[in-house]
Amino acid sequence: MSVKENLAHIYEQIDKACENCDRTRDDITIVAVTKYVSNERAKEAVEAGIQDLGENRKEGFLEKYEAIGDRARWHFIGSLQSRKVKEVIDYIDAIHSLDRKSLAKEINKRAQEPVDCFVQVNVSGEESKHGLAVDEVEDFIDMLKAYENVRVVGLMTMAPHTEEEERLRGVFRQLRALRDIIRDKHLPHAPCEHLSMGMSNDYAIAIEEGATHIRIGSKLVGG
Numbered sequence: 001m002s003v004k005e006n007l008a009h010i011y012e013q014i015d016k017a018c019e020n021c022d023r024t025r026d027d028i029t030i031v032a033v034t035k036y037v038s039n040e041r042a043k044e045a046v047e048a049g050i051q052d053l054g055e056n057r058k059e060g061f062l063e064k065y066e067a068i069g070d071r072a073r074w075h076f077i078g079s080l081q082s083r084k085v086k087e088v089i090d091y092i093d094a095i096h097s098l099d100r101k102s103l104a105k106e107i108n109k110r111a112q113e114p115v116d117c118f119v120q121v122n123v124s125g126e127e128s129k130h131g132l133a134v135d136e137v138e139d140f141i142d143m144l145k146a147y148e149n150v151r152v153v154g155l156m157t158m159a160p161h162t163e164e165e166e167r168l169r170g171v172f173r174q175l176r177a178l179r180d181i182i183r184d185k186h187l188p189h190a191p192c193e194h195l196s197m198g199m200s201n202d203y204a205i206a207i208e209e210g211a212t213h214i215r216i217g218s219k220l221v222g223g
Contacts, residue, residue, distance in 0.1 A: 033217030154194025
């Protein structure tokens with residue numbers, strides 16, 4: 001199916017989820033995960049009205065950027081190696097995977113201006129997932145005030161790959177509660193208003209639990 005057709009279906013699901021939690025479609029940013037698809041398919045997403053694209057590898061990102069450029073906002077959604085920051089930082093609008101001091105230090109060093117960052121949290125505690133433990137997040141964000149080019153706009157997590165709705169909701173609720181704690185501190189360097197959570201299999205649930213950014217690949221662009 002075309003991206004436009006897929007997007008129409010996703011908007012229907014978003015609208016249903018928003019009705020269940022007194023929100024509107026305008027509250028939600030769809031990040032199209034284009035890491036497994038061609039430049040042409042990524043362009044199709046932009047032409048269908050998607051404004052935000054997500055990549056998780058330096059090489060794929062730079063290739064897509066070369067083809068599409070500033071027609072999209074670019075989100076780096078994978079684990080970013082510190083040594084590769086200098087190669088991508090000038091083209092990235094948001095990083096969804098800040099989870100260690102060495103990465104923050106390199107972002108601060110290489111960026112020309114403050115970069116929007118989501119702190120990645122491993123809420124589920126799965127060993128296969130990157131991110132800080134829940135009880136490490138507040139101290140980590142407090143430490144980030146030393147880095148003027150790092151602006152914490154929100155938190156990000158990857159939920160377990162499961163059909164158990166209550167388990168998914170539990171993960172999303174925990175991230176939202178943590179976001180609320182940090183947001184309510186009113187830290188100048190960490191407004192922390194956003195929640196990047198929910199993917200192709202669970203984005204409707206994530207929206208009901210407060211997601212502001214959903215990362216959709218297979219259901220939108222394929223791959």
